[in-house]
Amino acid sequence: MYYMRITDYADELLSALDELPGWPxxxxxxxANWIGKSHGVTFGFPxxxxxxxxxxxxxxxxxxxxxxxxFCAVAAEHPLATRLxxxxxxxxxxxxxxxRGSVMEADLATMDKKGMATGFHVRHPxxxxxxxxxxxxxxxxxxxxxxxxxxxxxxxxxxAFAKKYGLPxxxxxxxxxxxxxxxxxxxxxxxxxxxxxxxxxxxxxxDYAAAVDAIAADLEALGVxxxxxxxxxxxxxxxxxxxxxxPIPIIHCPDCGAVPVPDEQLPVVLPEDLxxxxxxxxxxxxxxxxxxxxxxxxxxxxxxxxxxxTFVDSSWYFIRxxxxxxxxxxxxxxxxxxxxxxxxxxxxxxxxxxLLYSRFWTKVMRDTGLVDFGEPFKRLLTQGMVLNHIFxxxxxxxxxxxxxxxxxxLAHDETGRIxxxxxxxxxxxxxxxxxxxxxxxKRNGVDPQSLxxxxxxxxxxxxxxFTSPPEQTLEWSEAGxxxxxxxxxxxxxxxxxxxxAIQQESAARSGQYADYQxxxxxxxxxxxxxxxRLETHTHLQxxxxxxxxxxxxxVASAAMxxxxxxxxxxxxxxxxxxxxxxxxxxILLRVLxxxxxxxAHVLWQELGYAxxxxxADWPTLDEEALVRDSITLAVQVNGKLxxxxxxxxxxxxxxxxxxxxxxxxxQRFIDGKTIRKVIVVPGKLVNIVC
RNA sequence: GCCGGAGUGGCGGAAUGGCAGACGCGCUGGACUCAAAAUCCAGUUCAGGCAACUGAGUGUGGGUUCAAGUCCCACCUCCGGCACCA
Numbered sequence: 001m002y003y004m005r006i007t008d009y010a011d012e013l014l015s016a017l018d019e020l021p022g023w024p025x026x027x028x029x030x031x032a033n034w035i036g037k038s039h040g041v042t043f044g045f046p047x048x049x050x051x052x053x054x055x056x057x058x059x060x061x062x063x064x065x066x067x068x069x070x071f072c073a074v075a076a077e078h079p080l081a082t083r084l085x086x087x088x089x090x091x092x093x094x095x096x097x098x099x100r101g102s103v104m105e106a107d108l109a110t111m112d113k114k115g116m117a118t119g120f121h122v123r124h125p126x127x128x129x130x131x132x133x134x135x136x137x138x139x140x141x142x143x144x145x146x147x148x149x150x151x152x153x154x155x156x157x158x159x160a161f162a163k164k165y166g167l168p169x170x171x172x173x174x175x176x177x178x179x180x181x182x183x184x185x186x187x188x189x190x191x192x193x194x195x196x197x198x199x200x201x202x203x204x205x206x207d208y209a210a211a212v213d214a215i216a217a218d219l220e221a222l223g224v225x226x227x228x229x230x231x232x233x234x235x236x237x238x239x240x241x242x243x244x245x246x247p248i249p250i251i252h253c254p255d256c257g258a259v260p261v262p263d264e265q266l267p268v269v270l271p272e273d274l275x276x277x278x279x280x281x282x283x284x285x286x287x288x289x290x291x292x293x294x295x296x297x298x299x300x301x302x303x304x305x306x307x308x309x310t311f312v313d314s315s316w317y318f319i320r321x322x323x324x325x326x327x328x329x330x331x332x333x334x335x336x337x338x339x340x341x342x343x344x345x346x347x348x349x350x351x352x353x354x355l356l357y358s359r360f361w362t363k364v365m366r367d368t369g370l371v372d373f374g375e376p377f378k379r380l381l382t383q384g385m386v387l388n389h390i391f392x393x394x395x396x397x398x399x400x401x402x403x404x405x406x407x408x409x410l411a412h413d414e415t416g417r418i419x420x421x422x423x424x425x426x427x428x429x430x431x432x433x434x435x436x437x438x439x440x441x442k443r444n445g446v447d448p449q450s451l452x453x454x455x456x457x458x459x460x461x462x463x464x465x466f467t468s469p470p471e472q473t474l475e476w477s478e479a480g481x482x483x484x485x486x487x488x489x490x491x492x493x494x495x496x497x498x499x500x501a502i503q504q505e506s507a508a509r510s511g512q513y514a515d516y517q518x519x520x521x522x523x524x525x526x527x528x529x530x531x532x533r534l535e536t537h538t539h540l541q542x543x544x545x546x547x548x549x550x551x552x553x554x555v556a557s558a559a560m561x562x563x564x565x566x567x568x569x570x571x572x573x574x575x576x577x578x579x580x581x582x583x584x585x586x587i588l589l590r591v592l593x594x595x596x597x598x599x600a601h602v603l604w605q606e607l608g609y610a611x612x613x614x615x616a617d618w619p620t621l622d623e624e625a626l627v628r629d630s631i632t633l634a635v636q637v638n639g640k641l642x643x644x645x646x647x648x649x650x651x652x653x654x655x656x657x658x659x660x661x662x663x664x665x666x667q668r669f670i671d672g673k674t675i676r677k678v679i680v681v682p683g684k685l686v687n688i689v690c
Numbered sequence: 691g692c693c694g695g696a697g698u699g700g701c702g703g704a705a706u707g708g709c710a711g712a713c714g715c716g717c718u719g720g721a722c723u724c725a726a727a728a729u730c731c732a733g734u735u736c737a738g739g740c741a742a743c744u745g746a747g748u749g750u751g752g753g754u755u756c757a758a759g760u761c762c763c764a765c766c767u768c769c770g771g772c773a774c775c776a
Contacts, residue, residue: 025695030693038775138776139774140776151776351771417700466713467703467714468702475701475702477701477702480702480714484714545706554704554713561713564713632709635709636757679757684709687708687757689756
């Protein structure tokens, strides 16, 4: 039987984040914070109780301040607190109060630092002094050792605590030019940089790192402590006391203990006829489910009634997709072929739990030999929410009344700014409440079905992709949707108009479409269309670059630019010009295909290209199309744009400099000054410094 | 409080240190129309100018650079996450 603890994987879950370049930094940071690796020192304060020598263990990241300890504080749930409360009713009451208080979430943020002295003392391991133990409501049992050393001079929380209860405050760290005062907390008291130990005996003068090293070594020599790493991440217990979950296939036998359900009895299926009564786990009250025989010795036994946390299933469902028909194993060889997932898409709300559990689970499957990869998702995209405008009217009778965006009329001033909103129904004014998440109550949602019926799925897809990057929130806009619709209509009309001509042309060439498309020799094409090819391939270059870096809105705009260029190019008479059109169309269609697959599919066939567009390759960039005879350079004088010059593409530096200096408008700003330097950025600009 | 991210026209947003505002929406003017819608053409950062052009301009203040929306430092605001983490 395996025991797999997520905390055992904390180190790898943290360090492997560096090997996930396809994940957003934001998510990786959130996971790193959640795992919360902390380097410090764990050590014990020796004491004797009930005739036995013991240690009060504490964790600290500031071992360098150890000589400033003036008290210790333990959590209410700490065993020492429990033991001391046996002889101290007041303390027992206080502990009860703490335990009650900590449940109240609302109070947690504002809760006062409260504590109570126990009258019990432990011994400082390095200077032998007696240190009183307090119970503090701000000490967490679940982090570190559930106990802390109190150094009020150099920890803001301890400072407040000491001031409140009149505990001694001992400065043990100093910084140049700073004065320590007991009056009020100052931020530098807790600095680790540019400080040194003071009032710390043999450690005086050491900086943070040296002091921690020396103190950790001394504690180790005394056998009471040493350096340690502590994690914020807690263990993940996967069992839940409820019906609705995956059964845990274990049988409890009085003699054999926990016995796995044999393979031939799997899967364990939940009973479907039980009636939950709202108290406890209904499975435990269902004898037909609970009562069974021990698979090992055959005597009556009890089936496990806890079920698994739903995060278990979501941690590896994607692995199962690759081997869904395998009834004998969790995974088989096909999984290693299909996974890890190339591109995972989900909401940001899964940034920590689901995505961390999945990473853990995958590593467990790797270590048990089930799969041979350790990270489940190569690339992650966390998409944003969809927002829309909110309009409402407040009235005494009906209260607040929301208006859907298509129920109002907007008036603008001459700059396009919204000046007045009125209801279409009654012409009366409506209040505009800005942009917010779509919700039924605010009546600003959009029904995808009616959108698809009005404009088609491709328009919706194009609008969503074009309007904003997917990981950002998307502001819905009816006008924007119409704009996308307009583009697709323009694209459709243009294509259909030229399809007939292209088909004729093709017929004349015995239907050799595929060859026509890919093997065209454009060196002899119409000179007027070299400009179109230049544009098409320039936009293709941008689209390819943006697709690579997952910036899809500019892929959509590249497609728009291609259509604009095609429409501006004018006529396409038969012959080489038609060939240029044919190539540009094939590129445009393939760039659009991922965004508007339906439109692209139909038009691809309309134009008679070979095969299905789904199988067509992403267009290849023709470097030759990007070659131009002359180029336009910007001319700057002292970094300010002053002129444009046209130079031969292969012009040398000297002649570029000369034309720049001769540019009339540049002349005006150079005149009478000494030219100190001329910077030429090939293909871009010339900067004249004077 | 700590850790991220962001701040660019009226709006959504482009810009691989090298011409800020691509592309689109909206708006303005025009064409077509009996008229409207649709479509097409032109204009649209702000200020000045008939124009050529000039000045200012990417949250604020500094810095690096021939050149900064982009890099560095400090600050402000907003969004998200974590939050008594020792």
